[in-house]
Amino acid sequence: xxxxGGWAAMRERRLSxxxxxxxxxxxxxxxxxGRSVRELRERRGWSQTQLxxxxxxxxxxxxxxxxxxxxxxxxxxxxLAAALDVSLKVGFEPRGAAA
Numbered sequence: 001x002x003x004x005g006g007w008a009a010m011r012e013r014r015l016s017x018x019x020x021x022x023x024x025x026x027x028x029x030x031x032x033x034g035r036s037v038r039e040l041r042e043r044r045g046w047s048q049t050q051l052x053x054x055x056x057x058x059x060x061x062x063x064x065x066x067x068x069x070x071x072x073x074x075x076x077x078x079x080l081a082a083a084l085d086v087s088l089k090v091g092f093e094p095r096g097a098a099a
Contacts, residue, residue: 031068033077038066040084054083 015021041051048062055062056079064070065080072080074090081088 026071027068030071033072034066034068037062037080037084040086041066044084051080051083055079 015024037051041048046054048066049059051057052059052062057065057076061070065072065076077088077090
């Protein structure tokens, strides 16, 4: 690619910048939550509009959430869980094998 080491090197440089790792983790979490909600919605056979109606949100807010474009508040997660008739579980787990 280039003499600077390509994509992997650029990614490593960016992740070493202050706050970058935290922002990356937040984006990953938002993406994973959005994917989970989309899967639950699709299993019910609902459109984004139907989920929005049931959760008191707009369709565009549901779309942004499912795409990982927003980091949701606990209140939003609770509303989505209630609309989808699932339990919301928030907790802490030890990292790695040693607990």
